[in-house]
Amino acid sequence: MDITDALRSKALAIHQRLITAYGTPTWHSGDDPVSQIVNTILSQSTTDVNRDRAYCRLRERFPTWEAVRQAPTAEVQEAIRPAGLSAQRAPRIQAALDTIAGERGELSLDFLRELPVAEAKAWLTHIKGIGPKTAAIVLLFSLGMPAFPVDTHVQRVCRRLGLAPANARAPKIEELIEGLMPAESYYAFHLNLIAHGRRICKSQRPLCPICPLLDLCDYGQRVISNNEITTKTQRHKEETSETDSIS
Numbered sequence: 001m002d003i004t005d006a007l008r009s010k011a012l013a014i015h016q017r018l019i020t021a022y023g024t025p026t027w028h029s030g031d032d033p034v035s036q037i038v039n040t041i042l043s044q045s046t047t048d049v050n051r052d053r054a055y056c057r058l059r060e061r062f063p064t065w066e067a068v069r070q071a072p073t074a075e076v077q078e079a080i081r082p083a084g085l086s087a088q089r090a091p092r093i094q095a096a097l098d099t100i101a102g103e104r105g106e107l108s109l110d111f112l113r114e115l116p117v118a119e120a121k122a123w124l125t126h127i128k129g130i131g132p133k134t135a136a137i138v139l140l141f142s143l144g145m146p147a148f149p150v151d152t153h154v155q156r157v158c159r160r161l162g163l164a165p166a167n168a169r170a171p172k173i174e175e176l177i178e179g180l181m182p183a184e185s186y187y188a189f190h191l192n193l194i195a196h197g198r199r200i201c202k203s204q205r206p207l208c209p210i211c212p213l214l215d216l217c218d219y220g221q222r223v224i225s226n227n228e229i230t231t232k233t234q235r236h237k238e239e240t241s242e243t244d245s246i247s
């Protein structure tokens with residue numbers, strides 16, 4: 001078995017364990033692609049609650065995305081204030097809407113469905129402020145196309161598991177996972193890795209001893225063997241000090 005086959009087997013085993021732990025999320029059509037882009041711009045570096053408040057206020061204040069595009073930036077900024085960084089987000093949202101309307105003649109991205117995934121990604125990422133993660137989210141969640149978004153949880157968990165090198169950045173991890181996993185697994189794998197990152201494989205203190213992926217995880221195995229070494233060293237010190245005190 002070559003390295004890629006071994007990694008693929010490991011990724012599939014991890015996918016199955018995550019399904020056992022968290023279930024199988026089934027795809028259902030989310031927001032339309034333009035709404036998803038706005039939503040994703042609002043979600044960066046803020047909580048889900050604040051993103052949702054900002055998004056609802058924006059939708060309440062402006063009846064269409066065209067109205068958002070043409071509004072004074074200060075009004076958009078005011079509407080999305082709960083998300084924070086509104087001075088940066090408002091012009092970014094309007095610039096994205098401008099690009100779509102300017103190049104397509106309408107505020108719709110449904111044409112992306114007809115493109116190969118790589119072309120659809122390239123089209124989205126040429127919009128200023130839209131990176132690979134947002135592009136993959138739009139393609140996967142709004143259009144049901146085979147793209148694998150890598151957010152901070154997915155990046156961290158994939159690195160620790162050894163599915164990606166320890167210094168691999170999100171675009172590289174996206175490419176690696178898309179090469180390893182069947183396209184139909186992307187949605188569930190993405191959501192379950194996020195669930196796992198939030199509940200068990202936390203950023204600061206991963207709960208390795210209770211993790212269902214422990215035996216499949218490079219980082220977890222190192223933690224275990226370090227603990228064993230520490231325990232052995234500790235035991236040796238205790239034995240030595242006992243011997244010293246006896247003699």
Ligand code: SF4
Binds near residue numbers: 206211
């Ligand atoms: S064993 Fe630890 S590092 Fe590995 S996935 Fe589980 S919690 Fe994360």
